[in-house]
Amino acid sequence: GENVEQHPSTLSVQEGDSAVIKCTYSDSASNYFPWYKQELGKRPQLIIDIRSNVGEKKDQRIAVTLNKTAKHFSLHITETQPEDSAVYFCAARSGGFKTIFGAGTRLFVKA
Amino acid sequence: DTAVSQTPKYLVTQMGNDKSIKCEQNLGHDTMYWYKQDSKKFLKIMFSYNNKELIINETVPNRFSPKSPDKAHLNLHINSLELGDSAVYFCASSQQGQVNYEQYFGPGTRLTVT
Numbered sequence: 001g002e003n004v005e006q007h008p009s010t011l012s013v014q015e016g017d018s019a020v021i022k023c024t025y026s027d028s029a030s031n032y033f034p035w036y037k038q039e040l041g042k043r044p045q046l047i048i049d050i051r052s053n054v055g056e057k058k059d060q061r062i063a064v065t066l067n068k069t070a071k072h073f074s075l076h077i078t079e080t081q082p083e084d085s086a087v088y089f090c091a092a093r094s095g096g097f098k099t100i101f102g103a104g105t106r107l108f109v110k111a
Numbered sequence: 112d113t114a115v116s117q118t119p120k121y122l123v124t125q126m127g128n129d130k131s132i133k134c135e136q137n138l139g140h141d142t143m144y145w146y147k148q149d150s151k152k153f154l155k156i157m158f159s160y161n162n163k164e165l166i167i168n169e170t171v172p173n174r175f176s177p178k179s180p181d182k183a184h185l186n187l188h189i190n191s192l193e194l195g196d197s198a199v200y201f202c203a204s205s206q207q208g209q210v211n212y213e214q215y216f217g218p219g220t221r222l223t224v225t
Contacts, residue, residue, distance in 0.1 A: 032212050034212075034213060034214075038152070042218075043201060043216040043217060043218050043219055044154065044201070044216050045216070046213045046214070049213065087152050089154060093212055097142060097159050097161060097166050097167055097207070098156060098159070098167055099156070099212065099214065100156075101153075101154040101155075101156075103151075103152075103153050104152045104153065104154070106152075
């Protein structure tokens with residue numbers, strides 16, 4: 001069945017450094033790849049997304065890249081700040097109704 | 112002006128009881144979901160409704176029964192609660208046919224079964 005693998009499960013960086021989270025998906029029909037941020041005790045919220053006809057998208061300090069051939073996509077956060085500390089989920093969706101989430105990456109940004 | 116709301120926020124109950132969680136969205140979306148997030152934070156889809164019709168039912172025990180009285184509401188009823196049902200349950204909604212399929216999540220309901 002469809003699967004999304006996410007790595008690493010935990011990531012600790014120093015404030016100001018970059019953080020990279022990587023995901024792979026199995027369903028070649030997937031065409032939409034959102035990233036959600038979940039702060040402690042809060043709901044997941046969309047931070048950036050990318051569609052399959054685009055290779056890269058950037059929004060201030062965050063960027064997402066997509067390699068459709070390899071079925072890889074990644075989240076890049078530059079100049080990390082303590083408020084970036086959260087659990088980040090990648091996800092993949094095909095034209096249907098189901099969005100498959102990765103297992104999440106717990107990001108710690110040390111001040 | 113809350114987009115997706117859930118009640119209750121916390122639910123503590125004993126094994127064997129029956130409980131319901133309610134969800135409402137005011138975004139005009141046509142698709143709603145229930146997710147279960149366990150202690151390891153894994154988000155697992157349980158059900159999805161599109162225009163009040165069940166379209167996703169992910170190997171969830173029969174003790175869980177969703178009900179969608181209209182497009183804006185999706186409730187979850189759980190019979191004979193078990194310890195393993197303890198988790199945070201998130202409702203979400205999205206609009207099919209849009210360029211993106213962003214899902215808007217509710218605040219979650221933390222269910223504790225003792």
